[in-house]
Amino acid sequence: MLVINKDETQKKDDSLTRESTHDQSQELSRPHHEGSTHKPQFLLHEVAFVGVICGAQLMTQAGLGQSIAPLHIIGDSFGTRNPGQLSWFAAAYSLTVGTFILIAGRLGDIYGHKKFFIIGFFWYALWSLLAGFSVYSNQIFFDCCRAFQGIGPALLLPNAIAILGRTYVPGRRKDMVLSLFGATAPAGFVLGAVFSSIFGQLAWWPWAYWAMGIVCFCLAVAGILVIPRMPLPKLDTSASTYQRLDIPGSVTGVIGLVLLNFAWNQGPVVGWQTPYTYSLLIVSAVFLCVFAFIESRATHPLLPLSALSSDAAFVLGCVGAGWSSFGIWIYYFWLFLEELRGHSPLLTSAQFAPVAISGLCAALTTGILISRVRASLVMLFAMTAFTVGGILIATAPVNQVYWAQAFVSIIVMPWGMDMSFPAATIMLSDSMPHEHQGLAASLVNVVVNYSISIGLGLAGTIEGQVNNEGANLLKGYRGAWYMGIGLSGFGILIALMYEYHTFRKSKKVPSEKLFA
Structure with missing residues (x-):
């Protein structure tokens, strides 16, 4: 009799399992937003759609690279070599990118992601053109143009990821598309650095910004044509616009x-x-x-804490620690190659070119692994890559050949960037409802931009204290890199805590089912 009851119970459990699996497959096959969305129907259309969306990340990082590579060329045109004034060429851009992302995500959630994505490209195009024309004015106007230019990427990034999050249901295809989006970051930086160096050394640096404006205008028009119709979210009519925003x-x-x-x-x-x-x-x-x-x-909070889980907090902590070390790595690496090894901006850009290939490999690997292994393990590997990349360049002699430690560091570091960013984006996008897809994208980008800013502030303070008032540049650069290694090491600690938290949770769930 006991055996019969056990068999019957097993049959019921199997039936419930099949029903649960069927329900889950139906849930995944449904779009996770209200209203009908016209998805790309043909492969060519989908390629164009994904290409335009990835263009947002590509042009954002190109905007950063185009000011760092020809830094002294632009400074000379304005008659300045002051490090503090030069630093604002990139800092003004990053300031507005990181600040306005959260608001841009909310605007897209309320009024439509496609609308603000296209507005972002048009805005970016306008201020890129004006930044080029600032050559006829002064450095202050150029800094202001750079700050207003950064609002364009702030509008683009959260709404681009939200469009992908609403178009694709959770699964392998969505993971790969979001990974490709992350892979364009290092390629964009290299692209911006190379072309701005070419224009700066061989022609006239404003052409880099005028070319950027033309490309952004073309991408805005392409977005109008290839991005499917995105229905507006269902608004809470009981709340005013003042409350919703x-x-x-x-x-x-x-x-x-x-x-x-x-x-x-x-x-x-x-x-x-x-x-x-x-x-x-x-x-x-x-x-x-x-x-x-x-x-x-x-x-209607701009940052609803109830939408965040403990897993999201661990992931964002890892992203913050890792990307702060990345900002230190790339800024002082560039100075190291130009100031101490005496390379031109164009040669330095060429030496950074492998970042694009390595980043693509890392992003595609993440797209495959994220659905098969725990996110905590992906983050642990990414934090390790940040740390190893920092150690390699921090211990590199000035006169060492490029192919020894510098090249290896350039190959390793993108695995930290392009594993942590796509993994964080995928996890937050999958865990949040459709009305918060803009918030999911905003959070990752805010953490990335502000962690870079805070990391560089800490590194700059250390550099100024140990470089003997500028007499020993190498000592200052290495002091900054050691700070970056400490931050990425802290990221490894957070990732280990996250892995322990995930392991305990995975053990707890089966035991609860056993006693249920």
Whole structure:
């Protein structure tokens, strides 16, 4: 009798399992948003669609590379060699990219991701053209153009990922597409660095920005043609636009982030003992505390903490630690090659070219692995790549051949970038409902941009303390790299904690089923 009951129970369990599996497959086959979305019907259309969306990431990183590579060429045209003034050529761009991403994601969630994606490219095109024309003005106008230029990528990135998140259901295809999106980051940086170096050395540097404007305009038009119709999300009619946009949270958040970024970048330049640097840092902390208070009581918070899980916190922690070390690695690597090894911007850009190939391999590998292994293991591998890449360049002699440690570091580091970013994006996109797809994309990009900014602020402070007032550049660069190694090592610690957390959770679930 006991055997019969056990067999019957087993049959019922099998039946429930089949029903559950059938329900799950039906759920995955349905779009995870309301309304009908016209998806690409043909392979050629899908290739064009994915290409235009990936163009957002490509052009964002190209915008960063086009200011770092010909840094001294642009500075000479404005009659400045001051390191503090030169640093703002890239910092002004990064400031607005990192600050306005969160708001851009919310605007897309409410008013349509395709609309703000296209607006982002048109905006990017306009201010790229004006940045080129700033050669007839002065450095201040160029910095302002760079800051306004950064709002374009801020509109592009979260809405690009949200479009992909709404078009593809969770699965292998979505993983690969989002991985390809991440793979375009190193390729974009190399592309921007190479062409800006070519224009800067062989023609006139403003042409790099005018060419950028033309390409962004073409991508905006292509987006209108190839991106499928995206139905507007179902809005809460009981709430006003003021509440849905969370205006108080947006204002306090933007002010806090801008002041934090400005103070952190300016501190190493003018010294932390300068009153306005630490004063602004304190004021930014106050605004961010007010922002957190407002978000905890808002009906439609800009950053709904309830949508975040412990897994998301671990992943974002890993991304923050790893990408802060990456920012230090690439900035001081570029200075190392140009200032100490005496390479031209074009030769330095050529030496960074393997980053694009290595990054593509890393992203495709992540797209395959993310559905087969735990995200904690992917993050652990990425943090290890960040650490190894930093150690290789930090210990490289000045007169060593390129193919020894520098080349290997350039090959290894993209595995940290293009495993952590796609994995974080895929995990947050899959775990959040369709109305928060813009938020999922925004969070990853905000953490990436601000971790780079904070990492460079820490590294710049250390460099200024150990380089003997600029007399020993190598010692200063290595001090900065050691700081980056410490940050990526901290990322390994977070990834190990995440792996332990995931392992305990996986053991807990079967035991709960056993006693259920």
